[in-house]
Amino acid sequence: QRRFFRVIFGTESGAGKAFDLLLIVAILASVTVIMLDSIPELHASYGALFWRIEVMFTLLFTVEYAIRIWCSENRREYVTSLYGVVDLLSILPTYMAFLIPGAASLTIVRLLRILRIFRVLRLFSLVKEYAEILDVLRKSSRAIFVFFSMVIILTIIFGCLIYVIEGPSSGFTSIPISIYWAIVTITTVGYGDVVPVTAAGRVVSSLGMLLGYSIIAVPTAIVTTKLYEKMQGDDNRVLNWNCPNCVR
Amino acid sequence: QRRFFRVIFGTESGAGKAFDLLLIVAILASVTVIMLDSIPELHASYGALFWRIEVMFTLLFTVEYAIRIWCSENRREYVTSLYGVVDLLSILPTYMAFLIPGAASLTIVRLLRILRIFRVLRLFSLVKEYAEILDVLRKSSRAIFVFFSMVIILTIIFGCLIYVIEGPSSGFTSIPISIYWAIVTITTVGYGDVVPVTAAGRVVSSLGMLLGYSIIAVPTAIVTTKLYEKMQGDDNRVLNWNCPNCVR
Amino acid sequence: QRRFFRVIFGTESGAGKAFDLLLIVAILASVTVIMLDSIPELHASYGALFWRIEVMFTLLFTVEYAIRIWCSENRREYVTSLYGVVDLLSILPTYMAFLIPGAASLTIVRLLRILRIFRVLRLFSLVKEYAEILDVLRKSSRAIFVFFSMVIILTIIFGCLIYVIEGPSSGFTSIPISIYWAIVTITTVGYGDVVPVTAAGRVVSSLGMLLGYSIIAVPTAIVTTKLYEKMQGDDNRVLNWNCPNCVR
Amino acid sequence: QRRFFRVIFGTESGAGKAFDLLLIVAILASVTVIMLDSIPELHASYGALFWRIEVMFTLLFTVEYAIRIWCSENRREYVTSLYGVVDLLSILPTYMAFLIPGAASLTIVRLLRILRIFRVLRLFSLVKEYAEILDVLRKSSRAIFVFFSMVIILTIIFGCLIYVIEGPSSGFTSIPISIYWAIVTITTVGYGDVVPVTAAGRVVSSLGMLLGYSIIAVPTAIVTTKLYEKMQGDDNRVLNWNCPNCVR
Numbered sequence: 001q002r003r004f005f006r007v008i009f010g011t012e013s014g015a016g017k018a019f020d021l022l023l024i025v026a027i028l029a030s031v032t033v034i035m036l037d038s039i040p041e042l043h044a045s046y047g048a049l050f051w052r053i054e055v056m057f058t059l060l061f062t063v064e065y066a067i068r069i070w071c072s073e074n075r076r077e078y079v080t081s082l083y084g085v086v087d088l089l090s091i092l093p094t095y096m097a098f099l100i101p102g103a104a105s106l107t108i109v110r111l112l113r114i115l116r117i118f119r120v121l122r123l124f125s126l127v128k129e130y131a132e133i134l135d136v137l138r139k140s141s142r143a144i145f146v147f148f149s150m151v152i153i154l155t156i157i158f159g160c161l162i163y164v165i166e167g168p169s170s171g172f173t174s175i176p177i178s179i180y181w182a183i184v185t186i187t188t189v190g191y192g193d194v195v196p197v198t199a200a201g202r203v204v205s206s207l208g209m210l211l212g213y214s215i216i217a218v219p220t221a222i223v224t225t226k227l228y229e230k231m232q233g234d235d236n237r238v239l240n241w242n243c244p245n246c247v248r
Numbered sequence: 249q250r251r252f253f254r255v256i257f258g259t260e261s262g263a264g265k266a267f268d269l270l271l272i273v274a275i276l277a278s279v280t281v282i283m284l285d286s287i288p289e290l291h292a293s294y295g296a297l298f299w300r301i302e303v304m305f306t307l308l309f310t311v312e313y314a315i316r317i318w319c320s321e322n323r324r325e326y327v328t329s330l331y332g333v334v335d336l337l338s339i340l341p342t343y344m345a346f347l348i349p350g351a352a353s354l355t356i357v358r359l360l361r362i363l364r365i366f367r368v369l370r371l372f373s374l375v376k377e378y379a380e381i382l383d384v385l386r387k388s389s390r391a392i393f394v395f396f397s398m399v400i401i402l403t404i405i406f407g408c409l410i411y412v413i414e415g416p417s418s419g420f421t422s423i424p425i426s427i428y429w430a431i432v433t434i435t436t437v438g439y440g441d442v443v444p445v446t447a448a449g450r451v452v453s454s455l456g457m458l459l460g461y462s463i464i465a466v467p468t469a470i471v472t473t474k475l476y477e478k479m480q481g482d483d484n485r486v487l488n489w490n491c492p493n494c495v496r
Numbered sequence: 497q498r499r500f501f502r503v504i505f506g507t508e509s510g511a512g513k514a515f516d517l518l519l520i521v522a523i524l525a526s527v528t529v530i531m532l533d534s535i536p537e538l539h540a541s542y543g544a545l546f547w548r549i550e551v552m553f554t555l556l557f558t559v560e561y562a563i564r565i566w567c568s569e570n571r572r573e574y575v576t577s578l579y580g581v582v583d584l585l586s587i588l589p590t591y592m593a594f595l596i597p598g599a600a601s602l603t604i605v606r607l608l609r610i611l612r613i614f615r616v617l618r619l620f621s622l623v624k625e626y627a628e629i630l631d632v633l634r635k636s637s638r639a640i641f642v643f644f645s646m647v648i649i650l651t652i653i654f655g656c657l658i659y660v661i662e663g664p665s666s667g668f669t670s671i672p673i674s675i676y677w678a679i680v681t682i683t684t685v686g687y688g689d690v691v692p693v694t695a696a697g698r699v700v701s702s703l704g705m706l707l708g709y710s711i712i713a714v715p716t717a718i719v720t721t722k723l724y725e726k727m728q729g730d731d732n733r734v735l736n737w738n739c740p741n742c743v744r
Numbered sequence: 745q746r747r748f749f750r751v752i753f754g755t756e757s758g759a760g761k762a763f764d765l766l767l768i769v770a771i772l773a774s775v776t777v778i779m780l781d782s783i784p785e786l787h788a789s790y791g792a793l794f795w796r797i798e799v800m801f802t803l804l805f806t807v808e809y810a811i812r813i814w815c816s817e818n819r820r821e822y823v824t825s826l827y828g829v830v831d832l833l834s835i836l837p838t839y840m841a842f843l844i845p846g847a848a849s850l851t852i853v854r855l856l857r858i859l860r861i862f863r864v865l866r867l868f869s870l871v872k873e874y875a876e877i878l879d880v881l882r883k884s885s886r887a888i889f890v891f892f893s894m895v896i897i898l899t900i901i902f903g904c905l906i907y908v909i910e911g912p913s914s915g916f917t918s919i920p921i922s923i924y925w926a927i928v929t930i931t932t933v934g935y936g937d938v939v940p941v942t943a944a945g946r947v948v949s950s951l952g953m954l955l956g957y958s959i960i961a962v963p964t965a966i967v968t969t970k971l972y973e974k975m976q977g978d979d980n981r982v983l984n985w986n987c988p989n990c991v992r
Contacts (some may be wrong), residue, residue, distance in 0.1 A: 031900075038919035106941065129887040133894075133962060143377040144958065150381075151954065163286065172263075175286040176943065183864055183950045187957035189934035190437035192688055199424065206431045210399065212957075213435035213460075214392065214467045219958045220716070221472040224965040225479055240270060391625040398629075404527075410536065418789070423534040438685035440936055447672065454679045458647065461683035461708075462640065462715045466629060469720040473727055639873040646877075653774075659782065671782040686933035695920065704926045706895070709956075710888065712964045714877060717968040720974055729847035 002070040008064075021127050023064070027116050055167060058094040084235040086116055132230070140226045151186065158182040158208045166201040170194075186212030252319040256312075271312070275364055278305040286292045306342040334364055359409060380478070388474045394468050403430040414449040434460030500567040504560075519560070523612050526553040554590040561587060582612055600631050620675075628726070636722045651678040654704045662697040682708030748815040752808075767808070771860050774801040802838040807837060830860055876974070884970045891962050899926040902952045910945040930956030
């Protein structure tokens with residue numbers, strides 16, 4: 001049981017690494033099959049084959065899930081943890097599809113298994129960078145939340161302005177659609193599906209573009225400063241005592 | 249009167265926090281109703297209901313406005329302050345709609361009440377980050393203003409160039425429209441509603457895109473530097489005390 | 497002569513400031529008239545009026561140009577300077593239009609007078625920020641040039657790839673057009689006038705988007721670092737000697 | 745042989761610089777000819793001329809390639825090096841076109857010779873900046889790889905969400921196309937060829953836009969911090985000598 005635990009949950013031993021690599025290949029293969037199955041032409045010719053592969057992968061993941069429960073020291077903790085829930089969600093929909101035949105949208109939930117890759121990513125010792133980015137984002141989350149609430153209020157103001165100026169004849173049929181246009185514009189995505197046609201509307205949208213183009217500086221500045229502070233925090237104390245003259 | 253003041257304007261007491269939470273829910277609900285009312289399908293079926301809810305919220309905000317005036321120590325100051333004007337503007341349009349029936353665009357002014365949320369945001373102690381961002385933007389406002397005037401002169405130059413090159417046959421029917429195209433291009437929004445079709449026009453617009461793609465670095469650099477300076481400004485004094493001279 | 501010089505070229509005296517303000521209003525008014533004249537509807541109804549205003553402004557600027565030459569200490573220097581050439585170019589096209597009637601594109605050159613605003617901008621004491629931004633851009637110009645040559649080589653590679661993959665049937669009729677598409681994609685403008693339709697083309701363009709989305713970090717990093725170095729360069733020496741303990 | 749080596753591979757001597765300049769002109773001219781040849785109108789009128797110029801350039805590059813092999817000290821090393829392979833690939837397709845007449849796509853490979861410019865870029869002493877940018881990108885490559893894997897997982901999640909919400913009727917005919925849409929949206933390119941039309945789809949895509957708009961801060965922060973650290977690393981030692989201890 002302990003050996004199983006080390007192989008499946010650990011990454012130190014050779015067998016643990018090999019298991020993780022196998023698992024990542026299985027997850028990617030399974031996700032690829034689900035994606036290919038969604039293409040109408042391929043579903044028509046290979047739908048049955050894809051389904052058989054899918055059932056096979058589900059059985060595999062079910063066995064893995066069972067072993068994980070069996071060899072966990074604290075079983076309840078594993079089952080109720082985020083990883084445990086994702087593991088369950090990635091096998092459940094296939095079984096549900098047997099019981100409720102027409103549940104097409106359920107099969108999509110299977111794609112959640114891509115989230116499982118996060119766990120296996122530990123393998124690459126990339127976790128340091130990954131944890132660093134997440135930590136910086138967490139530290140700047142309050143400032144970014146404030147920035148977002150400002151952007152959302154801006155999009156509401158621009159959305160209402162354009163709704164009053166352009167009106168339903170140009171495609172701005174309601175305030176929610178106008179706010180959708182404002183988000184498309186201020187984030188500089190610019191689909192072009194809803195577009196101002198009057199002179200006043202174009203002036204307002206030009207202002208929105210210039211605003212969106214320049215306020216992108218704010219989250220960048222916040223994250224850069226936080227990341228730099230974090231980096232310096234590690235080196236700073238050493239640097240202050242480091243006069244080559246004095247150390248001698 | 250004093251107790252009312254503390255509850256309505258303050259955020260320290262428990263009752264003050266509860267009042268602020270209630271108010272934020274009321275504001276968001278009222279804004280949501282106005283937005284939903286602008287969707288033609290919903291207006292057709294629920295227009296009367298929305299109007300009744302709207303009148304109810306207006307009465308609520310009127311009572312709140314009256315209490316605010318009553319319990320203020322300096323009533324004139326409150327009424328003429330930005331918050332006081334926004335409070336008034338968010339209830340006035342509904343009453344005006346009773347007097348002037350056809351004033352559809354007036355109802356939009358009611359959306360101004362979203363601005364009231366800024367006040368209640370104090371609740372979340374987020375004000376520090378919010379004030380910081382505003383302060384950095386204020387400090388870099390002169391540099392950003394210069395940057396903007398450069399961008400606007402660039403858009404005018406690109407707009408005139410494309411107007412001469414492409415001409416009315418490709419949709420560039422006037423210089424203002426060509427400048428609108430230049431703003432859409434340089435801010436990297438790219439709607440695609442007005443697009444160059446000649447070889448020369450595409451070369452010019454490619455230059456505009458590359459320019460717009462790279463000068464975004466300027467406002468980002470300004471805001472990042474100002475924010476970092478501000479952050480360091482707080483820590484600097486502490487850092488200076490780590491003087492190798494003094495530690496001995 | 498000296499007094500005229502001080503009023504026209506200087507910004508210190510009250511009369512000099514008033515003259516600069518008048519000039520900036522005249523330039524903006526004149527540019528606005530040229531823009532409005534390019535709108536077909538307005539040209540049809542007010543074309544004659546616009547032309548009369550234009551002639552009036554040209555006479556005004558001619559008088560100003562003459563006085564500038566007359567009161568300059570070194571006349572040749574002024575005439576051959578960039579400002580002198582722009583001043584001449586902003587009045588010449590109107591006179592040329594009298595001689596060669598059909599020279600429509602010549603009238604566009606008049607828009608060059610917007611460049612004259614740069615001179616008057618001195619008024620706002622904004623020059624410090626303006627000079628700072630230009631200085632930082634000049635210092636990072638070599639690095640940005642290298643970055644640009646990398647981006648251009650990338651667009652050529654992506655343009656050739658998509659030309660081979662998509663071919664003329666999807667609108668990629670030649671390599672130059674495919675490179676134009678690559679620039680539109682990598683700079684994240686995304687007009688949508690030329691768009692990949694095959695699966696392979698979409699994979700390639702997705703790679704191009706992700707690349708363009710992330711390498712924007714390079715010029716931003718360069719400009720931010722240079723700007724920060726410049727800012728620190730001014731303060732650094734002071735900071736190093738500034739131990740509050742030691743100064744006593 | 746040694747003199748040839750110095751002229752062809754070196755950049756110090758006057759003859760070496762002149763040779764490099766000639767080579768860069770030849771490469772750019774040859775690439776331009778290939779591009780112009782791809783335009784149908786020009787190919788129709790000047791196709792034969794372009795082919796003759798192409799053959800001439802190929803002979804020239806063949807002679808250059810032969811001399812390079814001849815004067816290399818370690819011939820095998822040159823031939824198997826990246827530069828040697830690129831040199832060979834840029835002449836081979838033209839000879840292949842004589843043997844296999846219909847190989848249209850092969851001619852594209854000739855465009856690989858644009859890569860040869862990288863070598864000649866040494867001439868401009870720009871290599872320092874170029875090497876610096878590449879070095880910073882290499883140092884931040886792990887963090888950027890992590891960022892990319894996060895972005896790709898995000899695009900998969902958003903792609904699946906929109907596929908379930910919008911479905912084939914709005915153009916989201918398969919999961920791969922929906923992921924393509926998610927990449928177009930999150931990178932803020934926004935072609936507008938596939939666009940959400942339902943209310944729920946627009947809400948999801950708005951979230952995707954805001955996310956893509958703000959997480960661009962992450963790679964920018966990483967590269968800026970790494971570049972700044974690198975810059976400081978060079979100056980730091982000098983800065984440390986300003987120790988208040990030592991100056992006395």
